[in-house]
Amino acid sequence: MTITPILVAQIVLTLFVFVMLLNSAAIMVYVERKVAALIQQRLGPYLVGPKGMLQPLADVVKLMFKEELRPKAADAFLFALAPIISATCAFAAFAVVPFGAETTFFGLLNEPIKLQVADVNVAVLVIFAIASMGVYGIVLAGWSSNSKYSLLGGLRSSAQMISYELSYGMALASVLLVGNSLSLTDIVNHQAGAWWHVLPKWFVFVQPVGFLIFMTAGIAETNRAPFDFPEAEQELVAGYHTEYSSMSFAMFFLAEYINMVTVSAVATDLFLGGWHGPLIPESFGWIWFLIKVGALLFFYVWMRWTLPRYRYDQLMAFGWKILLPLSVVNLLVTAAGVLYFGA
Amino acid sequence: MGLFYLFAAVSVLASLLVIAQRNPIYSVLLLIASFGALSGLYVLLDAPFVAVIQIIVYAGAIMVLFLFVVMLLNAPHEETEYDERVHPLLRPGPMRFGGLLAIALVLELVWALTKGGESGPFANGAVSSVATIGRLLFTEYAFAFEVTSVLILAAMVGAVVLARREEWR
Numbered sequence: 001m002t003i004t005p006i007l008v009a010q011i012v013l014t015l016f017v018f019v020m021l022l023n024s025a026a027i028m029v030y031v032e033r034k035v036a037a038l039i040q041q042r043l044g045p046y047l048v049g050p051k052g053m054l055q056p057l058a059d060v061v062k063l064m065f066k067e068e069l070r071p072k073a074a075d076a077f078l079f080a081l082a083p084i085i086s087a088t089c090a091f092a093a094f095a096v097v098p099f100g101a102e103t104t105f106f107g108l109l110n111e112p113i114k115l116q117v118a119d120v121n122v123a124v125l126v127i128f129a130i131a132s133m134g135v136y137g138i139v140l141a142g143w144s145s146n147s148k149y150s151l152l153g154g155l156r157s158s159a160q161m162i163s164y165e166l167s168y169g170m171a172l173a174s175v176l177l178v179g180n181s182l183s184l185t186d187i188v189n190h191q192a193g194a195w196w197h198v199l200p201k202w203f204v205f206v207q208p209v210g211f212l213i214f215m216t217a218g219i220a221e222t223n224r225a226p227f228d229f230p231e232a233e234q235e236l237v238a239g240y241h242t243e244y245s246s247m248s249f250a251m252f253f254l255a256e257y258i259n260m261v262t263v264s265a266v267a268t269d270l271f272l273g274g275w276h277g278p279l280i281p282e283s284f285g286w287i288w289f290l291i292k293v294g295a296l297l298f299f300y301v302w303m304r305w306t307l308p309r310y311r312y313d314q315l316m317a318f319g320w321k322i323l324l325p326l327s328v329v330n331l332l333v334t335a336a337g338v339l340y341f342g343a
Numbered sequence: 344m345g346l347f348y349l350f351a352a353v354s355v356l357a358s359l360l361v362i363a364q365r366n367p368i369y370s371v372l373l374l375i376a377s378f379g380a381l382s383g384l385y386v387l388l389d390a391p392f393v394a395v396i397q398i399i400v401y402a403g404a405i406m407v408l409f410l411f412v413v414m415l416l417n418a419p420h421e422e423t424e425y426d427e428r429v430h431p432l433l434r435p436g437p438m439r440f441g442g443l444l445a446i447a448l449v450l451e452l453v454w455a456l457t458k459g460g461e462s463g464p465f466a467n468g469a470v471s472s473v474a475t476i477g478r479l480l481f482t483e484y485a486f487a488f489e490v491t492s493v494l495i496l497a498a499m500v501g502a503v504v505l506a507r508r509e510e511w512r
Contacts, residue, residue, distance in 0.1 A: 078368070122473070125395040132403030136375070139407070143368065143414050151414065158411050162404070182392075182473055 006113060014117050021094055025257035026056035032301050039305040066246040071146055074243065078144035083244065083251035086137030090258035093130040096123040097265045098185045100275050100286035114185065115275075115286060123184040124172055127266055128165075131221060135161045137255065138223075138240050145243035153239025156312065160220055160227065163319040168217035170327035174210045174334040175203055175270045184266075188274030202273040209330045211271045213323060215296075218263040220319070222256060225304035227315060264296035265289075272296075347387055354380035367413045371406055378402040392473050 030045070030053065037044025045052030070079055100115030120126050135158055142154015179187035187203075194200045204211045220227040236242070241252045268274060272292045275285025310318070357377035361370045378401045385394035480488050 075368075078372075120391065122391050122395050125392070125399065129395050129398040129403060132399055132407070135403075135407055136372075136410070139410055139414070140372075143410075155411065155414060158407055162407060162411075165404070 009113055013113070013115070017094060017117055018091065021091060021258050021261065022254070024261045025254050026060070028257045028260065028297065028301075029056045029059065031297070032304075035298070035301045036305050039302075060250070063246060063250040068246040068248065069243070071243050073146040075144040075146065078140050079243075080248070082137050082141035082144060083248040083255075084137075085140065086134060086255035087251040087258075089130050089134035089137060090255040090262065093127050093134070093262045094258070094265065096120050096126045096184065097262065097269060098123075098188060098274065099265065099289045116185070119183070119185060122182045124176060124182050124187075124270075127262070128169060128172065131168075131259075132161075132165060134255070134259070137252075141244065141252070142240040145240075147243050149237045149242045150240050153236050153242070156236075157223060157240060160223070160315065160319075163316060164217040164220035164227075164323070167213055167319065167323040167327040168221060170324070170331050171210045171214040171217060172270070174327075174331045175207055175214075177331075177334050177338050178203055178206055179270075180338075184269045184274075188269050188276065191273040192276045194278075200273055200277065202271060204271040207271065207330075207334065209326065210334070211267070213327045213330065214267060214271065215299075216323060218267065219300070219303065220315070222259045222263055224256075224260065224300060226307040226309050228304075228309060260297060260300055261293065264293045264300070267296055268292040347384065350380045350383040350387070353377070354384070368410070371409050371413055374409075375402045375406050378406070392476060 033055070034044045034052070036042075045055035048054040048058045070076065095117040096119075098114060098116035098119070102112035102114050138157045138161075139154045142150045142152075142157070145151070175187065176182060179190045181187055181190070191201050191203055199205060241249055244252065268289060273288075275289045277285070277288035277291075280287050354377050357373045357380065361373045361377065364370070378397060382394040382397040382402070385391070385397060
């Protein structure tokens with residue numbers, strides 16, 4: 001294999017995405033705490049660095065120097081493997097997410113490359129597949145800890161994820177019908193332009209129900225409030241990661257935040273027109289992408305501090321009796337619409 | 344070609360280990376690994392759609408349910424109710440039936456492998472395009488497709504009936 005500028009650019013891009021995902025987790029920790037403080041009329045972190053901005057750094061250092069503990073009765077191999085599965089799946093899912101138009105980096109390269117780690121023509125399904133693999137991290141963590149709280153957390157989480165994965169998939173499928181492709185890049189490009197020069201051609205306007213289902217199921221999939229049952233602290237101490245400490249705990253933490261970023265990024269690509277938007281030229285489309293993802297992430301945090309946690313039976317009833325039928329109806333209506341009006 | 348042997352080796356090894364060790368959780372995980380390797384083989388066959396579906400349906404959905412059940416029963420080791428020194432074919436009835444099935448499977452595999460047939464990527468990307476698969480599924484293989492769905496429906500009805508047995512009396 002010869003080393004071409006394109007190859008180098010691709011490797012740099014991949015590393016860049018990796019580092020940015022790590023950073024996004026740090027930023028999200030800070031934002032989460034600051035927004036929580038704002039909503040609850042507190043100050044939040046303010047001691048480390050200007051306005052407490054170096055707090056995530058201090059947290060990381062603290063996590064690194066904590067003692068790594070393992071229960072005596074735990075299954076050593078799986079106990080070590082579980083956080084690795086979680087973190088790996090979180091990173092891997094973002095690999096197929098495009099976050100900008102093709103670019104030559106201001107003429108640095110001879111031919112443009114896509115702002116995306118891997119362009120797969122079944123990208124949407126790949127994300128779905130990796131998300132379904134990520135469940136194993138949590139389930140195995142729950143089982144291998146050999147602790148009641150962890151096991152209950154793991155079982156809850158697997159039941160919850162299986163229940164909401166169906167609605168999640170159905171919502172995805174209805175967007176695929178409208179976009180007529182399985183490639184995220186194609187779907188984003190399908191949303192370029194505007195109707196009557198005013199309303200952007202985003203799928204959220206074609207698929208409002210699909211967007212709501214996707215976001216609801218996405219919150220359930222990432223185990224965030226108000227669906228954070230796997231780690232409901234009042235009942236389960238900390239759920240599946242009760243027995244974890246130090247960096248293996250940090251890996252679960254990291255995975256949760258990166259999953260949030262990935263779900264937001266996928267929602268942006270599927271429903272909010274990806275990097276397309278007014279005013280900013282297409283080569284700087286990633287700015288729009290960042291703004292949209294940021295808005296969705298803020299929405300996540302906002303939800304957490306606004307809504308109380310549901311009861312577990314309410315969560316299950318909502319998933320199976322409301323969300324799933326709704327998503328099936330939405331899929332059928334979409335299919336009929338695509339058949340009638342053409343894609 | 345190197346990738347093929349890698350995936351094939353992982354798949355075969357993992358499958359053997361599934362039955363070779365006694366902890367059901369590890370069996371489930373090894374089966375997932377085997378499915379993952381199979382999906383790698385599908386990618387090499389230029390069928391990314393089938394590969395991803397393999398992961399979503401088998402490694403994702405079905406195996407999570409397996410794991411769920413194993414965890415609920417919380418059985419760290421298989422219970423052995425028979426003498427392990429006795430040859431499988433000389434053990435009680437169900438065991439002997441299992442042994443016969445295994446022999447039948449080996450014979451079938453030998454037959455299938457010696458029969459030969461075409462290998463390598465399919466012509467004109469028949470399995471790589473989702474549209475093609477969909478069209479084939481709803482035209483040429485419509486009958487098999489519908490029969491499969493009725494079979495799954497029957498299994499679902501059966502599960503519900505078994506789960507609610509008390510109320511039916």
